[in-house]
Amino acid sequence: QQQVKQSPQSLIVQKGGIPIINCAYENTAFDYFPWYQQFPGKGPALLIAIRPDVSEKKEGRFTISFNKSAKQFSLHIMDSQPGDSATYFCAARGRGTSYGKLTFGQGTILTVHP
């Protein structure tokens, strides 16, 4: 079964800190790697995404770093704010017969203290 492993399970930082969330996948049957942000009682919202032929992508305060050879990717949140407190999920999109299916990581609960 294709899996995406996410760490840490929870993360606490001070305002202005740079939380880093890591994900690793087990095989090469994925072609797109999005990150989602979810607030309690809400659906996930697309934050930023990257293709495996790109090593880094930045959008605003959010940056994805991608290491294809290590099968790892991470999310960095610059200048974190209390409003960033949420659960973050990495995901990987399948290709071939699994095209379009997303496999999610376990999630990281981020708390940003004022």
Added chain:
Amino acid sequence: GAVVSQHPSWVICKSGTSVKIECRSLDFQATTMFWYRQFPKQSLMLMATSNEGSKATYEQGVEKDKFLINHASLTLSTLTVTSAHPEDSSFYICSARDPGRVHEQYFGPGTRLTVT
């Protein structure tokens, strides 16, 4: 950005009854929609893939006869939980794939189902 809505946002039903959840893509046509289930403090688990005009594809372990999915149009997919039991209580979330935006998936706000 792309908007996906769900209705109802929350529902309480009695054991043995059926409940229908609607998922709509509001500003794009979605040939493919996905249904997920999420338990508290857990990740999203894909239940099924819904394709317009064809039968849904269910993930392993998901009961087809219990979770009926109908993708009747390019903007609407429905999930019907039949003969609901308390263990079906969960947060159900749909997503729709936008073919015009590099096949991104956009999620609905979710439906909280409580079966008493």
